Amino acid sequence: MPMNSVVKYFSDIFKAIKSLWKGLMVTGYYFVHPRQIVTQQYPENRKNLQMFDRFKGEVILVHDENNQHKCNGCGICQLNCPNGSIEIITDSVPNEDGKSERIIDKHIYHLSMCTFCGLCVKSCPSNALAFGQEFEHAVFDRQKLTKVLNKPGSKIKKEPKEPKAPKPAETEVKSNPAN
Amino acid sequence: MAFNIYDFSTTTKAVDEWLKATLSPTWAFVTELVIVGLVFLIVYAIVGLYLVYAERKVCAFIQNRVGPNRVGKWGLFQTIADLIKLLMKELVTIKRADKLLFNVAPFIVIIASFMAIAAIPFAKGLHAVDFNIGVFYMMAVSSIGVVGILIAGWSSNSKYSLIGAMRSGAQVVSYELSVGLALLSVVIFSGSMQLSTIIESQANGWWIFKGHLPAIVAFVIFLIASTAEINRGPFDLAEAESELTAGFHTEYSGIKFAFFFLSEFMNMFIVASLAATVFLGGWMPLHIGNLEAFNRVMDFIPPIFWYLGKTVFLIYVIMWFKWTFPRLRIDQLLTLEWKYLLPINLVNILLIAFLVLMGWYFK
Numbered sequence: 001m002p003m004n005s006v007v008k009y010f011s012d013i014f015k016a017i018k019s020l021w022k023g024l025m026v027t028g029y030y031f032v033h034p035r036q037i038v039t040q041q042y043p044e045n046r047k048n049l050q051m052f053d054r055f056k057g058e059v060i061l062v063h064d065e066n067n068q069h070k071c072n073g074c075g076i077c078q079l080n081c082p083n084g085s086i087e088i089i090t091d092s093v094p095n096e097d098g099k100s101e102r103i104i105d106k107h108i109y110h111l112s113m114c115t116f117c118g119l120c121v122k123s124c125p126s127n128a129l130a131f132g133q134e135f136e137h138a139v140f141d142r143q144k145l146t147k148v149l150n151k152p153g154s155k156i157k158k159e160p161k162e163p164k165a166p167k168p169a170e171t172e173v174k175s176n177p178a179n
Numbered sequence: 180m181a182f183n184i185y186d187f188s189t190t191t192k193a194v195d196e197w198l199k200a201t202l203s204p205t206w207a208f209v210t211e212l213v214i215v216g217l218v219f220l221i222v223y224a225i226v227g228l229y230l231v232y233a234e235r236k237v238c239a240f241i242q243n244r245v246g247p248n249r250v251g252k253w254g255l256f257q258t259i260a261d262l263i264k265l266l267m268k269e270l271v272t273i274k275r276a277d278k279l280l281f282n283v284a285p286f287i288v289i290i291a292s293f294m295a296i297a298a299i300p301f302a303k304g305l306h307a308v309d310f311n312i313g314v315f316y317m318m319a320v321s322s323i324g325v326v327g328i329l330i331a332g333w334s335s336n337s338k339y340s341l342i343g344a345m346r347s348g349a350q351v352v353s354y355e356l357s358v359g360l361a362l363l364s365v366v367i368f369s370g371s372m373q374l375s376t377i378i379e380s381q382a383n384g385w386w387i388f389k390g391h392l393p394a395i396v397a398f399v400i401f402l403i404a405s406t407a408e409i410n411r412g413p414f415d416l417a418e419a420e421s422e423l424t425a426g427f428h429t430e431y432s433g434i435k436f437a438f439f440f441l442s443e444f445m446n447m448f449i450v451a452s453l454a455a456t457v458f459l460g461g462w463m464p465l466h467i468g469n470l471e472a473f474n475r476v477m478d479f480i481p482p483i484f485w486y487l488g489k490t491v492f493l494i495y496v497i498m499w500f501k502w503t504f505p506r507l508r509i510d511q512l513l514t515l516e517w518k519y520l521l522p523i524n525l526v527n528i529l530l531i532a533f534l535v536l537m538g539w540y541f542k
Contacts, residue, residue, distance in 0.1 A: 013519065020504065027241045027503040039245045 051133035056116040059086075059109055060132040061149035068157040069150060070128035073104035077120035077129060085113040086120055104150055111137060112145040185481070188304030215307055219296060226448055227441040228258040234444070234498055241502045268433035273336055276430070280334035285431065285438035287327030292445040294320040299452045300374050302462045302483040313374035314362050317453055318355070321408070324446065325351040328410075328417065328427050331439070335430035343426025346509055347417030350407055353516040354414075357404035360524040364397035364531045365390070365457045368540065378461040383468055385460040389541040393531045398458045400524050402496065405454065407512070409446040412501035416509055447497055448490065455489035462486040468541070 030036060040049065051057065063069050073090040087108040095101040121129045139145060194214075198207040232247065232255065239246025247254030273281065297307040298316055310316045325348055332344020366372055368390050369380040380386075387394050407414035418426030428439040455461055462482035466474045507515065534540050 013523075023503045024499060027499060030243055031237065031240045031499070034240055036243055037240075037245055038243050041245070041248075 051135065054131075055133050055135070056118060056131045057133045057135040058111055058131070058137065059114065059120060059149070060130055061107055061128055061151075062130050063151055063154055064157065066157075067151060067154045069104075069154055070126045070157050071104045071107060071124075071150065072126060072128075072156055073102050073107075074125065076123050076125060080119045080123040082117065082119065083113050083115060085110045085115075103156060107149040109147045109149050110145065111147060112142060185302075186304045187302050191304065219293065219307070223293065223296065223441075223445060227444050228262060230444040230448060230494065231258045231261070231440070233494070237495065237498045238502050241499070262437065265437040266434055270433045270435060271430075273430050276336045277334035280330045281430075282435075284327050284331035284334060285435045285442075287330060288324050289327075289438045289442045291320055291322075291324035291327060292442045292449060294323070295449045296445065298374060299449065300378060300456060300461055301486055302481070305462075305483070306375070309373065309375050311371075311373045314366055314372045314377070314457070317374075317449075318359050318362065321446070321449065322351065322355055324442070331431070332427040335427070337430050339423045339425070339429045340427050343417045343423045343429070347410055347427060349509070350410070350414060350417065350512060353513060354404045354407040354520075357400055357516060357520045357524055358408055360521075360528055361397045361401035361404060362453075362457060364393065364528055367528070367531050367535055368394070374456055374461070377457060378463050381460040381463045381466075383466055384541055385458065385463070385465070387458045390531070390534075391540065393527050393534060394458065396523065396527050397531070398454070400520055400527070401454055401458065402493075402500075404516070404520060405450040406497055406500055407516070409450055410443065411447060411497060413504035413506050414512060415501075415506060416512065447494060451490045451493035451497060452486075454493050455486065459489045459493075460485070461489070 042049070061069050061071055073088055075088045075090070078086045078088045087106075087110075088104065089106040089108065090102050091105040092100040092102050116131075118131070121131060137145070195207075195211065198210055201207075202210060235257070236246040236254075238244075247257035250257040250260050272278065295317055298310060298313050298320075300306040300309070328347045328351075329344045332340040332342075332347070335341070365377060365386050368386055369377045371377055371380070377386075381389070383389075387398050390397075410417045416426075417423075418428070423429070428436055431439060452461075462485050464474070464477035464480060464482065464485050466477060
């Protein structure tokens with residue numbers, strides 16, 4: 001037993017030196033390779049700054065080239081927003097069948113209250129919302145932080161009616177009790 | 180050993196004689212004191228500030244960052260701006276603090292490092308005092324600093340400060356032993372405690388080479404123990420930010436805080452200088468035995484650059500430690516000292532004494 005403890009004493013010392021040296025090599029490598037610096041020099045590189053796809057700058061309503069979006073004004077994003085940053089104002093207009101149909105009038109987004117949790121984007125059933133990469137939000141007037149996300153004159157993009165349509169509806173019904 | 184290194188004592192003697200010729204002896208003495216004091220103050224401030232800058236840059240590079248780069252070219256004036264900011268800050272006096280001790284503590288800490296810097300030989304003949312017990316003096320003076328830390332912790336009337344100071348006390352008192360014994364190994368080799376004699380004894384090779392294995396062990400132990408003695412990471416329990424906010428200087432603000440901060444960095448400089456002086460030959464160029472041609476080439480680099488190069492290298496090593504290793508717990512800290520460093524050091528001292536007795540080292 002005493003022999004073992006002596007062996008352990010010295011092997012501990014050598015193991016410690018070995019592991020400490022390993023750590024020193026890692027940090028020493030970074031020290032002599034300043035090219036690996038990941039810091040963005042922000043105001044200088046503003047012109048060619050590329051934000052990352054998953055960066056959460058602000059919530060946007062995606063519009064396509066025909067000024068069409070997918071929002072049907074269901075209000076699920078408003079319900080899911082934990083701090084009330086989203087207000088949905090809907091309108092009803094008669095469609096071609098003569099029935100009145102709900103459309104979005106104003107999708108109001110209070111950037112000043114948003115915590116960028118992403119629940120609205122995740123819960124949107126028609127994938128109308130997304131995160132934009134814009135991050136320079138500083139303004140002198142607080143009113144400017146309240147934005148209307150649907151662009152003026154934009155329309156809802158009508159999905160062509162497909163026979164597959166009932167299928168997703170079915171799964172939704174199934175998943176509802178689980179929630 | 181025939182080599183021709185410029186002796187700064189000729190310059191200082193010339194100044195001394197000129198002053199004595201123009202002024203009365205008393206005033207000449209006073210003028211000399213003022214000159215030496217001013218030079219040390221300026222050197223202290225500049226070195227301290229740029230060590231802070233160096234620390235931030237080294238830390239940044241190790242962590243893949245850029246570091247300070249806004250004030251001046253490469254952020255060179257960042258720490259000067261910081262100092263100006265600290266100078267203009269309010270000196271907050273703590274309610275129910277021991278006012279006298281609270282105000283005295285930063286001065287004790289900074290005086291300790293000032294006294295230690297006086298004995299450092301920067302180049303041949305370039306030191307304020309050359310005691311015949313230089314190593315002993317450095318040890319004695321550098322341990323005054325812990326008194327200041329303890330006083331600061333006690334007088335702040337804050338639990339964080341007190342816990343930090345107590346930890347620091349336990350740490351410095353234990354690690355002082357290892358520092359002393361590690362220095363003693365070179366004292367045995369060179370047979371002198373005078374720093375200038377120790378440097379002269381390294382004219383044919385630095386002690387870390389001449390003393391082979393035992394000297395290397397002593398050097399490593401000195402590096403570890405002195406890192407602990409100056410309260411730097413991984414031994415910075417005294418100011419463990421995550422547990423004690425800032426330890427003993429939590430309650431200090433403005434220039435009093437700057438005193439603690441600067442003296443901490445100056446202690447690092449002093450420790451690195453001492454290690455360079457004792458183990459790496461101080462201002463002595465790299466000489467290998469009797470290789471005259473090689474030694475002559477090395478002599479072309481002025482001794483002050485040799486001294487600075489070694490010191491900067493050791494400072495970098497100490498910073499490298501800080502930004503690599505995680506902080507130790509207080510029990511791990513004391514285990515490392517009392518169960519590992521101290522026994523190894525004692526055996527090492529015995530071994531060195533035996534080697535010196537038998538003459539089994541490179542003379």
